[in-house]
Amino acid sequence: xxxxxxxxxxxxxxxxxxxxxxxxxxxxxxxxxxxxxxxxxxxxxxxxxxxxxxxxxxxxxxxxxxxxxxxxxxxxxxxxxxxxxxxxxxxxxxxxxxxxxxxxxxxxxxxxxxxxxxxxxxxxxxxxxxxxxxxxxxxxxxxxxxxxxxxxxxxxxxxxxxxxxxxxxxxxxxxxxxxxxxxxxxxxxxxxxxxxxxxxxxxxxxxxxxxxxxxxxxxxxxxxxxxxxxxxxxxxxxxxxxxxxxxxxxxxxxxxxxxxxxxxxxxxx
Numbered sequence: 001x002x003x004x005x006x007x008x009x010x011x012x013x014x015x016x017x018x019x020x021x022x023x024x025x026x027x028x029x030x031x032x033x034x035x036x037x038x039x040x041x042x043x044x045x046x047x048x049x050x051x052x053x054x055x056x057x058x059x060x061x062x063x064x065x066x067x068x069x070x071x072x073x074x075x076x077x078x079x080x081x082x083x084x085x086x087x088x089x090x091x092x093x094x095x096x097x098x099x100x101x102x103x104x105x106x107x108x109x110x111x112x113x114x115x116x117x118x119x120x121x122x123x124x125x126x127x128x129x130x131x132x133x134x135x136x137x138x139x140x141x142x143x144x145x146x147x148x149x150x151x152x153x154x155x156x157x158x159x160x161x162x163x164x165x166x167x168x169x170x171x172x173x174x175x176x177x178x179x180x181x182x183x184x185x186x187x188x189x190x191x192x193x194x195x196x197x198x199x200x201x202x203x204x205x206x207x208x209x210x211x212x213x214x215x216x217x218x219x220x221x222x223x224x225x226x227x228x229x230x231x232x233x234x235x236x237x238x239x240x241x242x243x244x245x246x247x248x249x250x251x252x253x254x255x256x257x258x259x260x261x262x263x264x265x266x267x268x269x
Contacts, residue, residue: 006033008065008073010058011081011189012172014045014214015237019061021069021076034069036061045215045233046084048171055178062179078181080172083189083217086165087129089229092117095156104149105138110157117159127169130162130188132226145224160226162188190219191226200224212236 007030011018018037022030038061040046042053062073094117098109113136118128136144138152147155169186176183190209198207203221211217215235220228236258244254 006071006076008062008076008078009081010062010078010183012043012046012058013040013189014043014084014235016040017043017057017061019065021065021071021073033071034065034067036064036068038064046082047086047168048175051171051174051178054171054175058175059179062181073179073181077184078176079185079187080176080183081187081189081192082129082164082169082172083231084168084215085231085233086168087188087229087231088163090120090161090163092120092131092159092161093156094118094159095154098152098155101151101153105147105152105155107148109155110136110148113155113157114159117157118161120161122163125166126163127166128161129164129169129186130191132160132162132191134158134160134225134227135223143223160229162229188226188229190217190229194219194221194226 005024007022007024009018009020009022016037017040019035020032021034022032024030038057040054041057042048042050042055043057048054066073094113094115096109096113096116098105114131114133118131122128135142135158136147137156137158138144138147138150139154144150172186173183190211193211194203194209197209198221204224206220206222208218208220211219213235214237216232218228218230218232219226239262240251240255240258243249243257244251247254247257249257
């Protein structure tokens with residue numbers, strides 16, 4: 001029997017840092033071994049502003065999760081969730097001529113057209129984090145999700161590129177370097193959240209996911225893929241501050257009021 005894979009999910013948010021250590025079995029089912037939450041000292045809206053404090057915050061969160069799980073982070077695959085105003089999206093198109101159309105389109109052809117979609121001119125302070133293929137087009141036929149094996153002379157892809165600021169991304173890696181950790185991947189948080197809060201059929205039909213935390217992330221899915229992503233600087237923290245000012249009550253008490261009496265259902269207002 002294959003040995004279960006252990007992974008760490010690290011979420012660097014605007015109001016907290018969260019860490020979970022889990023074990024994946026051969027069927028992909030996960031079992032949580034340990035978890036922890038700490039304040040994001042050294043970060044502002046997910047961006048490192050004080051490296052020393054940021055390292056200490058992340059280290060404390062991971063150590064707390066390690067203690068609960070009785071597992072060392074260095075023995076796990078690390079995935080870091082990111083979001084924030086330093087991330088945006090761009091639409092891109094790639095197209096190639098299929099080298100051997102009689103053989104059919106291959107994985108190599110798909111990799112080549114995806115690489116071609118990434119050959120765009122970006123400012124020196126930006127880099128591509130993710131690419132999400134929205135659809136493939138074979139000789140003008142649109143709406144193809146997987147063209148492998150199909151006959152075709154010309155292959156195109158319409159893709160959504162997730163772009164991030166180099167400085168913000170590299171400083172996250174710098175924090176991990178200080179802890180002698182290396183991320184397997186940086187994961188766009190709205191993409192990860194969609195697997196939890198939306199059914200596959202909903203993402204096929206079309207669904208908008210609004211994640212209100214310290215900031216607000218808006219993501220739109222259609223035909224099973226991410227079509228739009230936007231971050232707003234306003235979030236739950238602004239609601240708490242408004243309650244604090246309006247009721248002339250301390251911030252901590254305003255946060256309690258928001259959590260106890262806040263309602264997102266219009267029928268209950």
